Amino acid sequence: MTARVGRKKTTIYDVAAAVDASVSTVSLVLNGDWSRYRIKEETSERILKTAHELGYKVNLRARGLRLSKSGLAGMIMPHYRNRFFADLAETFELGARKRNLCPIVVSTQRDVEVESKVASTLLAQRVEFLFIVGVADPAILNRMCEEASVPCVNVDLPGAGAPSVVSDNQAGACLVTQKLINKVRATGRSVDDMLFLGGVAGEYATDNRVAGFLDALRQAGVDPHPDMVSCCGYRPENSSSAFRAYVERRGRLPSGLFISSITTFEGVVRYSVSSGTLLDCAVGCFDWDPFAADLPFTVAMLRQDVESMMEIAFNSLDSERQLARDILMVPPILERA
Amino acid sequence: MTARVGRKKTTIYDVAAAVDASVSTVSLVLNGDWSRYRIKEETSERILKTAHELGYKVNLRARGLRLSKSGLAGMIMPHYRNRFFADLAETFELGARKRNLCPIVVSTQRDVEVESKVASTLLAQRVEFLFIVGVADPAILNRMCEEASVPCVNVDLPGAGAPSVVSDNQAGACLVTQKLINKVRATGRSVDDMLFLGGVAGEYATDNRVAGFLDALRQAGVDPHPDMVSCCGYRPENSSSAFRAYVERRGRLPSGLFISSITTFEGVVRYSVSSGTLLDCAVGCFDWDPFAADLPFTVAMLRQDVESMMEIAFNSLDSERQLARDILMVPPILERA
């Protein structure tokens, strides 16, 4: 191991000089097609050996320039702080590596400015494609990708500028609500008395989850009234106080509680702990977290099917599907009933 | 916006041709030092305008090749599935962007093979530096970085091949244990009866946390006995059954419980829920998670000071500090007492 103390990196030129061959030969050998170009096995071995001794490592930026491929796969997402996003990131990385690409995942904290800046950096790095995850308005980013002719796909929140892969919020919410209704009925309480908590009215995911919730109620013969839905936002503080207000106003817990997201869940738990209220009602949640799954009451949790979503997303990068721009729905998985 | 329908990207050559100027002029203008090279403002404006119209975006790989800088900042870490790692990733990204670099974070699932492969890809991409986070044996990776003359730093788990930034596990554990001891004494129970649960004996973090736990006990005049420490691994199933065994064997809960990590915590909660045991003892945990912080009993949680750790890590990339290879200890923050 001839230590490279000198700070410059070894190039194919160095290797060529060392073995007294041409750069082309070295390149051909290092790329493995020496036999196709009739280069003697002995020469090939000498080159390989020397390259290794000199600590040669290909410069992917130079190769990328020549081949106009970067070997980079880009993804932008809000953050890593819940299991859904964390799993998306890890699954994306796995998929990228499987395709011999180097994943670049960047989180943007849902800041529109940052989203644009990050996207343009990634495009300037010439990523081979871009996954756009959980971005409220993907239109601008889709546009940027189109101008750079870089394939892209929207995940989690759909947009019209590219194919989109999202969980089937409505069907999932409907399924969980049906479970809750069964439980409520089993305990003899009234299905009229159920509550949807969390999210923001007007937002894609929330609206669809509410729709699924209401679907199930209607199917069960209930005529939903406005008091059954409380979209109080995502922050735990909000759901905590909204839930407190609801309970105090009505003097009792709802018979069944549909929680729209994991942070909303946190707020409910916080209320329960601080008020000493035991949550003895049917509870369902559109999200999954190992901690929540272990809490002192049974929760029907819906886990989004990250593996399938990502597989579909990867598949939607080819050109026909890029043009189609469909919204592809993936059913979430019921984690616990 | 002259739409680039043709799939090739615009280069400075295209711009030069369009404005009938030389490539050099275009490059100088686009890099903002047109006045330093006495290029007329009018020319400069024409070039800028045309570049914009043609949708020109610099090719960072070409620039990187020329300048032998990639503009990439690399980090490898086990996964994103707990708040500590998630926060590390986000803080790293922020720091990279602040330095005008594009962050590349790759998770390796603690697989030694994957770690090496990912590291060599990142080095071949010529990242400007590499953060090595939570890697059990950083030696090989440090070596690779040294050969590539890429600065690196170990975070969370130390190694001798580069500077390391770690939480002060021992001091933190000691601090929490002192809190627990006070609580135990306040409730009149015996400090002899405390338990350290989780982790793996022989591992850096665990050993230091155990040492801190024992320090505090000795300071409190207790002579620690083997039954006070149960290193049952990290998985919730392990801690769940280990804790059950402990409680059943002794017929009661410990007076104070020191939990070594968040996954261990999950197991304890799982036991508590499944057995209907109320955890009415002093509980402390070396880790932090918003969900855990809201559970139905008070937990003294130690949150690792990610911001400080990352700042120190970034600072340790300069050449003197690269050579020093110190282990830098950062005290964790007591989140709740």
Added chain:
DNA sequence: ATCAAGTGCTAAATGGATTTAGCAGACGGA
């Protein structure tokens, strides 16, 4: 008329790899 200084710009080298067309020599057959 001559020279220095200033103005506005460009040619060309460079960074590291890939890839194709083709060169030089050996060898066999007619």
Added chain:
DNA sequence: TCCGTCTGCTAAATCCATTTAGCACTTGAT
């Protein structure tokens, strides 16, 4: 002897941007 065929390799163009030395011209002073 001459041609065709192999064998083993290489020259050179190319990808795109950066950067320095320096060219050609004008202006003003002497």
